[in-house]
Amino acid sequence: MAETLVLIxxxxCTGRLFDAQIAALSGSRNVVVADHTQDDSVPAIAARLLKDAPERFALAGLSMGGYVAMEVMRQAPERxxxxxxxxxxxxxxxxxxxxxxxxxIVLAQAGRFEEIHAKLWPRLVHPDHRxxxxxxxxxxxxxxxxxAEAYARQQHAIMNRADSRPLLSGIEIPTLVLVGEGDAITPPEIAREMADMIEWASLAIVPRAGHLSSLEQPERVAHAMRMWLEEG
Incomplete structure (x- = not known):
């Protein structure tokens, strides 16, 4: 049976965040996108993912997806x-x-998505892509x-997430830590911190990418993920 890759x-963001990676990686494995819109806590999102996922799988998350991925490692690392x-x-x-x-959240509940986008956009991408x-x-x-409703749930989940740093030293599986070199939200030094704490981690810094590396440099991110998936 082909290995399953679960993306968060x-x-x-929706599955469109990973369109290029899904296209590049789905030929030899099952690729599914987890539902992170129904629950207002990271543990609940992780529990939903585990309920829907196969017994064993590869797991990748970007930004909030990474918070959920670390919670999955807290709840069921053996899977x-x-x-x-x-x-x-x-x-x-x-x-x-x-x-x-x-x-x-207040802006979202008022239907003012244009203002949310305008506030976030300059920090989401590399200056070359603004x-x-x-x-x-x-x-x-x-x-x-x-x-608006799912956005508010996601923000509440993020606000109340746990400190996952104590978890990292116990991760003993092949781990890719990837970051855009111009990520203004979770910059490379944050990625290095995580990679240093995980024994089997490899660090990839993607040039000319910000926080949305999978969209900004889709081929580079797909290549890094393929190497990670094929790692022994």
């Missing part, structure tokens, strides 16, 4: 064959970040598709 998108943490952090939310999230209209349309489309 980031905040206000994960290999792990990829993309543009994410093992640290808990800061009080400042939580206050910003509360303000964004004028990329097609990329911007994709990101805004995912935000609209997520919707």
């Amino acid at each position: 998108p980031g905040l206000a 994960v064959e290999r792990l990829a943490l993309l543009d994410t952090s093992a640290r808990p939310d800061t009080p400042e970040a939580s206050r910003d999230r509360e303000q964004l 004028n990329d209209r097609a990329l911007q349309a994709t990101v805004f489309g995912m935000l609209r598709d997520t919707g």
Whole structure:
């Protein structure tokens, strides 16, 4: 039976976040996208994923997806064959970040998605991509598709996530830690911190990519993930 790869998108993102990687990797394995929209806590999202996933699988998450992936490792590490943490952090939310999230929830509940997008866009991508209209349309489309209720649930889950740093030293499976070199939200030093804590981790820093590396440099990210999946 082909190995299954479970992908977890980031905040206000859908499976479109991984379109290029799904196309590149699905030939030799089953690729599924986890549902991270129904629950308002990271443990509940992880539990839903585990209920729907096969007994053993490879797991990759970007940003919020990484928070969920680490929670999966907390709940059922024996079921994960290999792990990829993309543009994410093992640290808990800061009080400042939580206050910003509360303000964004208010905008979402008022239907003001354009304002949310305008606030976040400059920090989401590498400076070289800020004028990329097609990329911007994709990101805004995912935000609209997520919707206000799911967006609020996701933000509450992120605000209350655990500190996963104590978990990392116990991870003993092939692990990819990947980050865009221009990621302003979870910068390379955060990725290095995680990679240093995981014994079998490899670190990939993607040039000309920000926080949405899988969209900004799809071929490079797909190549890094293929190497990770084929690692012995």
